[in-house]
Amino acid sequence: xxxxxxxxxxxxxxxxxxxxxxxxxxxxxxxxxxxxxxxxxxxxxxxxxxxxxxxxxxxxxxxxxxxxxxxxxxxxxxxxxxxxxxxxxxxxxxxxxxxxx
Amino acid sequence: xxxxxxxxxxxxxxxxxxxxxxxxxxxxxxxxxxxxxxxxxxxxxxxxxxxxxxxxxxxxxxxxxxxxxxxxxxxxxxxxxxxxxxxxxxxxxxxxxxxxxxxxxxxxxxxxxxxxxxxxxxxxxxxxxxxxxxxxxxxxxxxxxxxxxxxxxxxxxxxxxxxxxxxxxxxxxxxxxxxxxxxxxxxxxxxxxxxxxxxxxxxxxxxxxxxxxxxxxxxxxxxxxxxxxxxxxxxxxxxxxxxxxxxxxxxxxxxxxxxxxxxxxxxxxxxxxxxxxxxxxxxxxxxxxxxxxxxxxxxxxxxxxxxxxxxxxxxxxxxxxxxxxxxxxxxxxxxxxxxxxxxxxxxxxxxxxxxxxxxxxxxxxxxxxxxxxxxxxxxxxxxxxxxxxxxxxxxx
Numbered sequence: 001x002x003x004x005x006x007x008x009x010x011x012x013x014x015x016x017x018x019x020x021x022x023x024x025x026x027x028x029x030x031x032x033x034x035x036x037x038x039x040x041x042x043x044x045x046x047x048x049x050x051x052x053x054x055x056x057x058x059x060x061x062x063x064x065x066x067x068x069x070x071x072x073x074x075x076x077x078x079x080x081x082x083x084x085x086x087x088x089x090x091x092x093x094x095x096x097x098x099x100x101x
Numbered sequence: 102x103x104x105x106x107x108x109x110x111x112x113x114x115x116x117x118x119x120x121x122x123x124x125x126x127x128x129x130x131x132x133x134x135x136x137x138x139x140x141x142x143x144x145x146x147x148x149x150x151x152x153x154x155x156x157x158x159x160x161x162x163x164x165x166x167x168x169x170x171x172x173x174x175x176x177x178x179x180x181x182x183x184x185x186x187x188x189x190x191x192x193x194x195x196x197x198x199x200x201x202x203x204x205x206x207x208x209x210x211x212x213x214x215x216x217x218x219x220x221x222x223x224x225x226x227x228x229x230x231x232x233x234x235x236x237x238x239x240x241x242x243x244x245x246x247x248x249x250x251x252x253x254x255x256x257x258x259x260x261x262x263x264x265x266x267x268x269x270x271x272x273x274x275x276x277x278x279x280x281x282x283x284x285x286x287x288x289x290x291x292x293x294x295x296x297x298x299x300x301x302x303x304x305x306x307x308x309x310x311x312x313x314x315x316x317x318x319x320x321x322x323x324x325x326x327x328x329x330x331x332x333x334x335x336x337x338x339x340x341x342x343x344x345x346x347x348x349x350x351x352x353x354x355x356x357x358x359x360x361x362x363x364x365x366x367x368x369x370x371x372x373x374x375x376x377x378x379x380x381x382x383x384x385x386x387x388x389x390x391x392x393x394x395x396x397x398x399x400x401x402x403x404x405x406x407x408x409x410x411x412x413x414x415x416x417x418x419x420x421x422x423x424x425x426x427x428x429x430x431x432x433x434x435x436x437x438x439x440x441x442x443x444x445x446x447x448x449x450x451x452x453x454x455x456x457x458x459x460x461x462x463x464x465x466x467x468x469x470x471x472x473x474x475x476x477x478x479x480x481x482x483x484x485x486x487x488x489x490x491x492x493x494x495x496x497x
Contacts, residue, residue, distance in 0.1 A: 012322035012329070017262060018201035019323050020300050021310040 027076075033061075036079030038096040042072050046093035053083035053094060104282040104350075111274035114242040114281055115181065115207045115267075116141035118249035120151045121289040124205075125176035125296075128156035128167035132186040133219045134271040135209040139181060161186040165193035165204075172202035173311045175301030177253070179204065183271060184211035184225045191229065197264045198233030198327065200311055203256030203296070204264040206234075207249060210372070210423075211271040212458040220459020221271040223371060223423040226400075227433045229266070233327050235334055236401040238371045239269040243281040244398075247349055250284075251341050253293045258337045263330050268400075270373040272459070284348050292348055331402045338399060355399035356407050360386060364393025366474035367412065369438050370421040371397050374455075374462050381467040392471050403437055409445040416478035417449045418442070419470050421493075423456045431490035449483045455493040466494050 016022055042053075047069055054062040054069060061077035063070050072083075084094040109117070115138045119127070129139050145151045156171075158164045164180050172178045182190060187208060197204050212222040226236060235255060237248040245267065252265040269275060300309045315323060338355065346352040359379055361367055368378060375396040385392040395411050397404075412418050420439070422432020430436065435452035442450055453470055456462045470493065483489055 009318060010322075012325040015319070015322050015326065016300075017323070017326050017330075018199065018311070019313060019315050019319070020200070021313050022300055022307065024308040 031075045033073070033075045033077050033079075036074075036077065036099050038079045038081060039074065039099050040072055040077065040079070040081065040083050040094045041097050042069065042083075043093045043095075044070075046091055048088070048091050048093070050088065050091075052086040052088070056082050056086045058082060103285045103288070105284075106280060107283055108278050108280055109242055109283075110137070110276050110278050111239075111242040111245045111269050112138035112209065112276065113141055114246040115249060115269075116145065117283055118246045119153075119179055120145040121284075121286050122177070122179070122205075122250065122253055122293050123151050123290070124153050124179045126154050126156060126168070126171035126178045127180060128158050128164045128171065128178075129180045129182070130158055130161050130164045130186060132161070132183045134211055134221075134275045135181050135183040135186065135207070138207060138209065138275070161190040162193060165190040165197060168204050169193060169197050169200065169202060172197070172204050173200065173302045175296075175298040175303055177257075177296040178202070179206065181207040181209065183209040184213050184219075187225045187229065188213060194229050194232050194234065194264075196312075199323065201262040201327075201330070202264060203253075203262055205249065205252045205256055206264065206266045207245070208266045208268050209271045209275045210268055218458040219271070221273050221373075221423070222457045222459065223268070224425075224457075226266065226268045227424040227426075230401060230433065233263060233331065234401060235261070235263055235265040235331070235338075236399070237265065237267050238398055238400055239267065239274065240373060240375045240396060241274060241281070242269075242277075242279045245269045245274060246281060246283070247345070247353065248398075250289060250293065250348075251338075251345050251353065254341045254344075255334065255338055257296050258334075258341070259299070261330055261334045261337050263327070263334065268372065273373045282349070288348050292345065334402055335404070338402075353398060355397070355404040356411055357396040357398060358411055359394040359396065361393035361395060361411060363391060364414075365391040365416045366418070366471060366478050367393035367395055367415050368419045368421055368467070368470055368474075369395045369397065369408075369412070369434065371400065371434065372423065374421060374423070374467075377462060377464070378467050381464055381471065384464075385468075385471055390471065390475065392474075397434070400434075403441075405437075405441040405444070408438060408441040412438075412442060412448060413446050415448055416481070417451070417474045419474050420450060420452050421470070422452060422454050423462075425454045425457065435490070449477050449481065451477065451483055451488075452490040453493040454490065460494050462494065469493070
């Protein structure tokens, strides 16, 4: 399950008031990839590096290194399947696989 | 300390307070009986006497939403409304307090529909009693003005950061002309100072998020913080009143007793009815009846211990509610005052729901309450003289 549950959460006296979040980019630290039903599985062998998945990902869950797709960030991927749908049919480098608990 | 004596309506008094506070943004929508307040304030702005940016919106939901946005952006923000306007605002009223935005709002109390009615009762304010807004109540135009000036400082204090509503009775206070003192604008300006928000949306060097999704792992802590802020506001309300006494010459308290020290019977009330009751008490005192009044100025936070202390020597007490909870018991103020009494005493307490939809509350009605109380005090029991809850002034 979620990684955050293992982390000690701050108590109410330690938290910033009003639900205000003063840390820009802090979503990186928060595991929001916990409610997927299907997970995209990327194949390095099949991938032609067209970057269509990266362009269309509504989160930022397609990981890129030196301009090339190198994997999927499952801590933020919600399993919407857009990457798999955008991957050219002849290539089929992203397959949606049912999550198993 | 310099004062000017003027004859003003309660709405004029509120408009003068707003002019002197000179908030950065006011977003409002007209509604009776608040309308003449915003008309007067808009005139001040049009005449260049206030630098406020007035945002004319299409509804009260939008008014409070614009206030929330402006306050997140770091502005000092005010609005004003009544009754249905507050009802339409309701969703955003909770957002303002939960985001910890120090918005200050005069609420010109008016009955809620339906059937539709434009006159005074406290049903509107009671509808937001659990919203996390601080609630101050005024007895007359002077207190409208004074409470508004203090409200800014209370709301913006770093230990509080909760919005404040300043209640006053529709028409009875808002449209009646009374003598009252206005203070020197320079002194008021110095007193209210400048709002320096800790977090704002418009600081590109420190980007912040307001209104993010608060899941079960954080929401409860944020509500707990609000509870602590509400409790902590007692000290701030007292400190601000002390500082303000140098301008107004009077130190406002959460409660104000009238001839309460040696009283045997007393009423507890909010708003303008206290003024009428003072005259009734004076008459009763001449006849040797030991009658008194406890006025509640601070309803949120609820000064439970102070109320229990103030009432502890009475033989009988009546709580006057200008609103009905429709909970098959009585009014909301009664519920809470009775709760406060329960901790320290077994004084017989009864409830009168009165004045709904602007029904008059005059000498005969208040006299009846005191004569009932005298009977209860004599017998020591509620049941013998009166029902627990009486609808005062209704046609039976």
